[in-house]
Amino acid sequence: xxxxxxxxxxxVTQMGxxxxxxxxxxxxxxxxxxxxxxxxKFLKIMFSYNNKELIINETVPNRFSPKSPDKxxxxxxxxxxxxxxxxxxxxxxSPPTGVYGNEQFFGPGTRLTVL
Amino acid sequence: xxxVKQNSPSLSVQEGRISxxxxxxxxxxxxxxxxYKKYPAEGPTxxxxxxxxxxxxxxxxxxxxxxxxxxxxSLHxxxxxxxxxxxxxxxxSARGKLIFGQGTELxxxx
Numbered sequence: 001x002x003x004x005x006x007x008x009x010x011x012v013t014q015m016g017x018x019x020x021x022x023x024x025x026x027x028x029x030x031x032x033x034x035x036x037x038x039x040x041k042f043l044k045i046m047f048s049y050n051n052k053e054l055i056i057n058e059t060v061p062n063r064f065s066p067k068s069p070d071k072x073x074x075x076x077x078x079x080x081x082x083x084x085x086x087x088x089x090x091x092x093x094s095p096p097t098g099v100y101g102n103e104q105f106f107g108p109g110t111r112l113t114v115l
Numbered sequence: 116x117x118x119v120k121q122n123s124p125s126l127s128v129q130e131g132r133i134s135x136x137x138x139x140x141x142x143x144x145x146x147x148x149x150x151y152k153k154y155p156a157e158g159p160t161x162x163x164x165x166x167x168x169x170x171x172x173x174x175x176x177x178x179x180x181x182x183x184x185x186x187x188x189s190l191h192x193x194x195x196x197x198x199x200x201x202x203x204x205x206x207x208s209a210r211g212k213l214i215f216g217q218g219t220e221l222x223x224x225x
Contacts, residue, residue, distance in 0.1 A: 004158070031211075042117075043159070043204065043215040056212060090158050102147055102208040106158030 004107035023091030032074040121216035134192040138205030145207035
């Protein structure tokens with residue numbers, strides 16, 4: 001009964017490769033997000049989709065391309081991986097009107113290591 | 116330009132005592148403030164929030180205080196329990212985005 005799930009949990013790859021991270025939520029939420037937590041532990045929003053439509057795109061290199069096949073899924077594809085892409089990536093979702101003020105529900109994270 | 120700051124990277128408290136985690140922000144347009152708790156190798160989980168029009172919100176052992184004039188909020192946990200040991204993130208909401216602080220690691224010692 002996992003609410004927000006991500007695969008894989010760990011991803012180790014070489015520089016220059018292309019990789020994807022998948023995210024699924026079974027909460028019936030309309031909005032999904034991708035966050036990056038860097039080595040300094042800051043959690044920063046990258047993208048947000050609402051009903052498969054991109055609504056937030058935070059100056060992320062265009063090597064990162066989110067794709068939302070339906071409102072329950074938001075995948076993240078990364079081309080030409082660089083060392084600086086090493087981080088933990090979190091997917092999240094939120095209901096249309098949060099009771100508690102835009103509360104978001106997070107997945108367990110994907111730790112990406114680029115060698 | 117960090118709009119939400121948690122200036123204490125860590126805090127250690129004795130079990131049964133009060134834990135106070137602090138957060139400062141710079142943007143007056145934030146409409147909600149939220150606290151998240153994070154265990155290692157897990158995603159953040161929502162804990163408690165407060166609207167910008169309120170100054171206090173309480174939920175069991177957790178109370179959040181908001182001082183808008185000082186652009187400061189705090190999370191009080193009382194009494195603290197060893198299971199509260201985790202990283203706590205403060206977040207502020209504006210235009211559908213959450214802006215997070217860098218977290219404070221709380222350690223509650225038995």
